[in-house]
Amino acid sequence: MSAPVRVELGARAYDVHVGRGLLPRAGAMIAPLLSRPRVFVLTESRVAGLHLDDLRAGLGEIAAPALELEPGEGTKDWANLQRAVEWLLDQRCERGDVVVALGGGVIGDLAGFAAAILRRGVRFVQVPTSLLAQVDSSVGGKTGINTRHGKNLVGAFHQPSLVLADVDVLETMAPRDFRAGYGEVVKYGLLGDAEFFAWLEAHGPDLAADPELRARAVRRSVEMKAAIVARDETEQGDRALLNLGHTFCHALEAATGYSDRLLHGEGVALGCALAFDLSARLGLCPQEAPSRLRAHLQAMGMTRRLSDIPGDLPDAAALLELMGQDKKVVAGKLRFVLARDIGAAFVTSDVPPEAVIETLDAAR
Numbered sequence: 001m002s003a004p005v006r007v008e009l010g011a012r013a014y015d016v017h018v019g020r021g022l023l024p025r026a027g028a029m030i031a032p033l034l035s036r037p038r039v040f041v042l043t044e045s046r047v048a049g050l051h052l053d054d055l056r057a058g059l060g061e062i063a064a065p066a067l068e069l070e071p072g073e074g075t076k077d078w079a080n081l082q083r084a085v086e087w088l089l090d091q092r093c094e095r096g097d098v099v100v101a102l103g104g105g106v107i108g109d110l111a112g113f114a115a116a117i118l119r120r121g122v123r124f125v126q127v128p129t130s131l132l133a134q135v136d137s138s139v140g141g142k143t144g145i146n147t148r149h150g151k152n153l154v155g156a157f158h159q160p161s162l163v164l165a166d167v168d169v170l171e172t173m174a175p176r177d178f179r180a181g182y183g184e185v186v187k188y189g190l191l192g193d194a195e196f197f198a199w200l201e202a203h204g205p206d207l208a209a210d211p212e213l214r215a216r217a218v219r220r221s222v223e224m225k226a227a228i229v230a231r232d233e234t235e236q237g238d239r240a241l242l243n244l245g246h247t248f249c250h251a252l253e254a255a256t257g258y259s260d261r262l263l264h265g266e267g268v269a270l271g272c273a274l275a276f277d278l279s280a281r282l283g284l285c286p287q288e289a290p291s292r293l294r295a296h297l298q299a300m301g302m303t304r305r306l307s308d309i310p311g312d313l314p315d316a317a318a319l320l321e322l323m324g325q326d327k328k329v330v331a332g333k334l335r336f337v338l339a340r341d342i343g344a345a346f347v348t349s350d351v352p353p354e355a356v357i358e359t360l361d362a363a364r
């Protein structure tokens, strides 16, 4: 078993275990956090049907009552937040107890936020079950829900106490969901590690079938995220790099009603392609960079043009309007994560709106 990745946050530091066969050993890793042999599991029905029994077996003597929500992005809303919090109170979840988030990013974000506000903050453990959640959402402490105004607009920074990313659990993922999660993996290469991107060009197509390669990809992504979060926990600066592709992605998710027309990770992949298009359009990066990225996304069978999204989309001006709710906006001005090349992203507010509109129109 390889050493965990440490997220160095002083008193709130924690380990991210990445590897095979972690679920069966969950009890040994979680027990040191507990004041009594009981955890409270927030999960959703698809994941529960596949992995809740294995988690419970791994927890051994630790009792694990569970609330099963509906799968899907629609669950990350006010109604389910209320449901989760009221259930935890029904269960008499105490301040010293631990909530376990068993699921993808939807459950991780919702459960983390419920834990953040329950009794003004209880600890939680992330047991991410999707590729996306293992490489990204389970680490870093961004928790929250969507509102009718946009994506993740209500939430809190609340770090988990432990993350258990068992790559064996990914065996049961549907191909589309796995591919969507790959959008966040490729983001790491694009934002700061050209070598990792080249490694993904060579090995990306084999990740779904090969657990050792998967573990390497998850670990490298988590190492990068842990380093960024450690130096900028609350996104005052560098952490915004993790938002590469997300200004476009979140507008497109809003435009498609958080439906399965566009999964978050699919939007991230497309958003990264658009961010590289915009960078090239502004003369900031060579045209070869977006071309190389699109070739890789095509090889991976991923969304890379607006026309890949089924159904009608609003026009570019309306999408730009939706971007106005982005959390990177300062004094009403959009900020974008752009790139000088693959592996070299940076944040800028110096982006003419016409260039964004032209970029969107050219990608239809």
Ligand SMILES: NC(=O)c1ccc[n+]([C@@H]2O[C@H](COP(=O)([O-])OP(=O)(O)OC[C@H]3O[C@@H](n4cnc5c(N)ncnc54)[C@H](O)[C@@H]3O)[C@@H](O)[C@H]2O)c1
Pocket (backbone or CB within 6 Å): 044, 046, 047, 050, 071, 072, 073, 076, 103, 104, 105, 106, 107, 109, 129, 130, 131, 132, 133, 136, 137, 138, 139, 140, 141, 142, 143, 152, 169, 170, 171, 172, 173, 174, 177, 180, 181, 184, 264, 265
């Ligand atoms: N907090 C953060 O830093 C952060 C980072 C990235 C994304 N996110 C959020 O994460 C969410 C997307 O996460 P996601 O892609 O995991 O979505 P998700 O939680 O909806 O999971 C995707 C699909 O995979 C299924 N699934 C999960 N694990 C499975 C398994 N082991 N086997 C079979 N099916 C499985 C789920 O039922 C669902 O249908 C979005 O809401 C996004 O905003 C948050």
Ligand SMILES: O=C(O)C(=O)C[C@@H](O)[C@H](O)[C@H](O)COP(=O)(O)O
Pocket (backbone or CB within 6 Å): 136, 140, 142, 151, 152, 184, 235, 239, 240, 242, 243, 246, 327
């Ligand atoms: O951890 C971060 O920071 C990220 O930006 C990771 C993103 O992949 C993730 O989708 C995040 O939830 C987006 O954050 P938001 O602040 O733009 O809602």
Ligand SMILES: [Zn+2]
Pocket (backbone or CB within 6 Å): 136, 184, 246, 264, 268
């Ligand atoms: Zn994301």
